[in-house]
Amino acid sequence: MQPTNAARALRPNPFKRLLQPKQWDFWTWVTVIVYVFLLAFILYPLVSLFYNSFFNDKGDFSLENYGNFLKLKYYYGSLWNSLKVSALATVFAILIGVPLAYVTARYNVKFKGLIQILVIMSLLSPPFIGAYSWILMLGNNGFITRFLQDIGIPFQSVYGWKGIVFVFTLQFYPHIYLYVSGALKTIDTSLEEAAESLGRGAFHRLMTVTLPLIFPTLSAGALMVFMASFADFGTPMLLGQGFKVLPILAYEQFISEMGGNPAMASTLSVILIFCSTAILFVQRYFVSRKNYSMTGMRTPKVQPLKTLPKWLLTFGALLVACVSIIPQATVIVTSFIKTKGPVFHPGFSLNSYKEILYRVPKAIAHTYSFSLISIVIMIVMGMLVAYVLVRRKSKITAMLDGILMIPYVMPGTVLGISLIIAFNKPPVILTGTWVILVIAYVVRKLPYTIRSSTAILTQLDKSVEEASISLGVPPMKTFFKTTGRMMAPGVMSGAILSWITTINELSSTVVLYTGATATISVTIYSEVFTANYGTGAALASILSISTLISLLIASKLSKKGLQL
Structure with a gap:
């Protein structure tokens, strides 16, 4: 049965609502801000990458690169x-x-x-x-x-x-x-x-x-x-x-x-x-x-x-x-075996750990600080975007969900190259800063946090939110005081899994880092290529132990709250 013209007229039009900022509520603002983020750090870099592929090394517009690939x-x-x-x-x-x-x-x-x-x-x-x-x-x-x-x-x-x-x-x-x-x-x-x-x-x-x-x-x-x-x-x-x-x-x-x-x-x-x-x-x-x-x-x-x-x-x-x-x-x-340069010697020692703490302490600090900033952003964005996708379904949110799928098919190396091409010239220059690394981590891992958040939210009864709003609590306050708290255990366990992959991220980091923003993963990569296997093993051990501890925390959280 086809809807009548009167029914179509009464149906809310999400696109028309977006054109009237005075009528925007909190969730409309969330939708717009997320769209701006995705347009700036996913679509714009991809378009820049695609556009750049049609210029040869002389700067002329050409299909030469694609021709060379095929030939x-x-x-x-x-x-x-x-x-x-x-x-x-x-x-x-x-x-x-x-x-x-x-x-x-x-x-x-x-x-x-x-x-x-x-x-x-x-x-x-x-x-x-x-x-x-x-x-x-x-x-x-x-x-x-x-x-x-x-x-x-x-x-x-x-x-x-x-x-x-x-x-x-x-x-x-x-x-x-x-x-x-x-x-x-x-x-x-x-x-x-x-x-x-x-x-x-x-x-x-x-x-x-x-x-x-x-x-x-x-x-x-x-x-x-x-x-x-x-x-x-x-x-x-x-x-x-x-x-x-x-x-x-x-x-x-x-x-x-x-x-x-x-x-x-x-x-x-x-x-x-x-x-x-x-x-x-x-x-x-x-x-x-x-x-x-x-x-x-x-x-x-x-x-x-x-x-x-x-x-x-x-x-x-x-x-x-x-x-x-x-x-x-x-x-x-x-990591505990004695080394002298690239050569291992009989016996055990803590020299490899002493060396990395003396030589590359900043790489260790960068790994955890950059990842922590990224995870905080992912948790907040993941919960808000999940609510929009689950509770505010429309053509606009369906399109948003589609854009969020793009990082699934984007290798880290490609993401790094696209971000450099997009942000290495005015008006916004991010190349060489820690900010571009955080952006890359958020773009790469945000879909996982959103998926775990939507899985949790679909299991929650909407009547709890409705009861809170009916008692006069504003929707935004209801989300942070009621819905967000119920989502937290499952969201946190999913976020910890995103944290694990973030601290171990290499493919995008190796393109984007500079000497001042090196992380553990790229330092391991450098140590292996220079045959410093002892220090490389010590750094790798730090990542492995961090992964194990994070996995145990995620397991505890998922048992306390909702399952992923």
């Missing part, structure tokens, strides 16, 4: 390299994550809580720390490499594209594990039981019934793995040794001792965004082709196993989780 293997080969390592890492992550999730979700294996903690810890550690740890173990002079060579087993090193895939797989398979294990615990078992009654074997049921039912969730996890691998800068930079991927090439074209080519860097960045967006749409297309809805009334029960199978599966699951946590353990142990 020269040096450029298009980097895209192929990125797609290759990302696709292989995704496949191997699925091969590890799905069986691990199935075993822990469906069978009564031991130490499930420990396995989950180890898996989450390996996920929240930055990839470049994993790469650095494997260099210590499997590099040209790694202790496992030397051991294998001493006993006559030929082994080169972890360097090259195979090492990159190996590190990506161990780093990102937890995405698959977490997504799939959640889906397996809530799947409707009636279809599996129907297949069993028709004589289908366990493996056949898994392949033809269970996996197709959880395909949307599995594909979402696979997308996370692919996008994280595709956008990562640190691991290929540390392990590549000449193997170029697109984020590295964009970085080198933009920041080069030989002068660089910012216009070509812009072109490569645009191609990165285009590929990331295309991958996102491909995943959504395949999910939308079929109907995956279930009643969810008959969730699966944990199946008891006999003693031997139970312990074999427990050992296998623990082995995978322990291998993935090896990088964190390695950097912590290595």
Whole structure:
């Protein structure tokens, strides 16, 4: 039934309301301010980046950069390299994550809580720390490499594209594990039981019934793995040794001792965004082709196993989780080993920690101060924007939600380059300041805080707010005194997860930092390249311990309040 003209006339028009500032309420002001923020620090830098890609190194408007990308293997080969390592890492992550999730979700294996903690810890550690740890173990002079060579087993090193895939797989398979294990615990078992009654074997049921039912969730996890691998800068930079991927090439074209080519860097960045967006749409297309809805009334029960199978599966699951946590353990142990320059010596010492406290104390202070400022902004903006998206739905807020999705497909290197291009000239010059780092962190991590905030808000009954307003409390005061307080536990646990990724951020920081604004992540990166492995391990240990403490705090908050 079509609405009448009278009904259309009575329906509130959000666009018309925006044109009348005198009628703006608090939430209209919030919407406008958020739009200004997004236009200034997401859309404007992206438009500047896109515009800059159409100028050659002489400053003439041209398609030369795109032509060179298509003609020269040096450029298009980097895209192929990125797609290759990302696709292989995704496949191997699925091969590890799905069986691990199935075993822990469906069978009564031991130490499930420990396995989950180890898996989450390996996920929240930055990839470049994993790469650095494997260099210590499997590099040209790694202790496992030397051991294998001493006993006559030929082994080169972890360097090259195979090492990159190996590190990506161990780093990102937890995405698959977490997504799939959640889906397996809530799947409707009636279809599996129907297949069993028709004589289908366990493996056949898994392949033809269970996996197709959880395909949307599995594909979402696979997308996370692919996008994280595709956008990562640190691991290929540390392990590549000449193997170029697109984020590295964009970085080198933009920041080069030989002068660089910012216009070509812009072109490569645009191609990165285009590929990331295309991958996102491909995943959504395949999910939308079929109907995956279930009643969810008959969730699966944990199946008891006999003693031997139970312990074999427990050992296998623990082995995978322990291998993935090896990088964190390695950097912590290595940080206490005596060093003299790049060489490790027998015995333990605190010299590496003394050296970093003497030599790079500002990097440590910058990491936590910049991240703290960013998190405060994210918490406030996340709660306010979540309220607008959930409680004030309109075409304007739907558009706002769409813009907030852009950072999901924007690699950190691209964000850094776009911010420099946009803000390195009057009237607003932010390049080289700490402000541009905070902006980058907020833009990159804000969507995660907003998602956790909207998830919490949708669970809260609106009647509490309405009762407060009916008693004469203004809407803004109601939000901060009532709604905000109820949202706080869940929002804080989500914000802590954003904090973890912020203190570990490398890809955007390495483009935006200067000597006066260096953080722990870029200092580790510099220490590894100058072969100062002891101090690099000490700095990496600080990040790992910070990650563990933050994860424990998030776990406590989520148990006290609402679950994420």
